[in-house]
Amino acid sequence: MPFDPHLPTRSQLRADQRAIGWWLLVVAAMIWAMVALGGATRLTGSGLSIMEWAPLSGTLPPLSQAEWQRLYDLYRTIPQYELVNQGFGLEGFKQIFWLEWAHRLWGRLIGLAFVLPLAWFWLRGRIPQGLKPRLVLLLLLGGAQGAVGWFMVTSGFEADRTAVSPYRLVTHLGLALLLYGLVLWTALNLFRPERNAPEHPAGLRRLVHGTAGLLVLAMLAGGFVAGIHAGLAYNTFPLMEGRWVPEGYAELSPFLLNWTANIAAVQFNHRLLATLAGAAALAAAFWGIRVLPVGFARGSLLALGLVVALQYALGVATLLLVVPAWLGTLHQTVAVGVLTAALAALHALRRPRHAAPVSRTRA
Structure with a gap:
């Protein structure tokens, strides 16, 4: 076989696989933390405190008293406030707001932790050809998980509901476990081919x-x-x-x-x-x-x-x-x-x- 200086050496391939494997393990650890944070959000009744889906502008928390009051007034329109938390005031609202905000922010950080290294590895030609479809699938599943999360939250705004639909909750949890499992399995394949x-x-x-x-x-x-x-x-x-x-x-x-x-x-x-x-x-x-x-x-x-x-x-x-x-x-x-x-x-x-x-x- 003729010598081709553009082909990677076996040692370079192994190094690339290990680098990608470590990146995926970090992403898996972040998903694990996200599941834990989601559990805390649910158990403290914080998940319905943010009634808007704003992937970009929602990254920042309220920066003025007027914005805090606007979000609190929105929350007071749903059954959870009327039936469970009526009268707990703006300070009580802030307590449940911060946990849901952290949950959503962590989801955005997971997206960045996946997309930015993916682009870097891809543009530098360091991703094995057979691995690219799997990584694209993981990217799509991650985006779908964000959409399913919001779909779940909106069920809690319906009349006479003080919590989200259990069916949507299990869908959200199941997709999180599937995504975590696929990321971890892909990393294991790279470390132990x-x-x-x-x-x-x-x-x-x-x-x-x-x-x-x-x-x-x-x-x-x-x-x-x-x-x-x-x-x-x-x-x-x-x-x-x-x-x-x-x-x-x-x-x-x-x-x-x-x-x-x-x-x-x-x-x-x-x-x-x-x-x-x-x-x-x-x-x-x-x-x-x-x-x-x-x-x-x-x-x-x-x-x-x-x-x-x-x-x-x-x-x-x-x-x-x-x-x-x-x-x-x-x-x-x-x-x-x-x-x-x-x-x-x-x-x-x-x-x-x-x-x-x-x-x-x-x-």
Whole structure:
């Protein structure tokens, strides 16, 4: 093959991949923080305090007393003020305003942290050709998440509503988890491109896949718990008002409506899915410790078992203490840690595949 001085060397490609990988890890960490901030915003009832969608001008907070008063007067027109916060005054409004403003500002910063390095890597020709479609997809999903967030907020302005629609809330949460997972997985691909999983029983990989599925379902079920405030009821464990399956589990019709709108069913489902996922994660961790050599795969499974145990304990404590804002926020934050460990374990146990043709490089 003739020498081409314009082709990158293998060492240059590896350096570029690591640089892009570190950039994506920073973005993933920012999304993780965004999920935590979103939890705090929801638990403090701050999410409806800003009734305007202004991607550019909304970057700055109110800079005059008149602007503060204008935004406060807008807030006083929605049911949440009339039914929950009536009479709490401008100073009370400022307290909930700042958290929602910080949440939106952090979203804008995530956008900049993705777009600016993307443009720099792209213009300098440092992005591998096969990676470009994935990065464009991540960019589009990030933009969609901002739009879905505003779509969710507007549901809280409707008549007789004091909070956002639980369906839109779960959509917003689910898209955040999907975006986080794709960013993290892409970074892992760049740091660990080889599918060199240690020898292990095929059943272990299947167990980890099943565990990851249960964990995601438990997280989405937790979104419905948050959306209909189901954590404020049945504050005992493990029984729910003295029963394993609460009375009234199937009181709504059609039956499936119970899974999203019935407090008893929604909380029971979250408990059940979390318990099944926790048992599966611990089983995978013990199995991995027994059959895998010391390394990334074994460490990922051990981390998965530990963080799931921590998350389960936090969930029970949050329930028994009737959802204090700080503990509910911590519970939502650690949920992303659970997803992180699950994705790391899945990545470490990827099935080997036949080698694909490699892009041309200089030695």
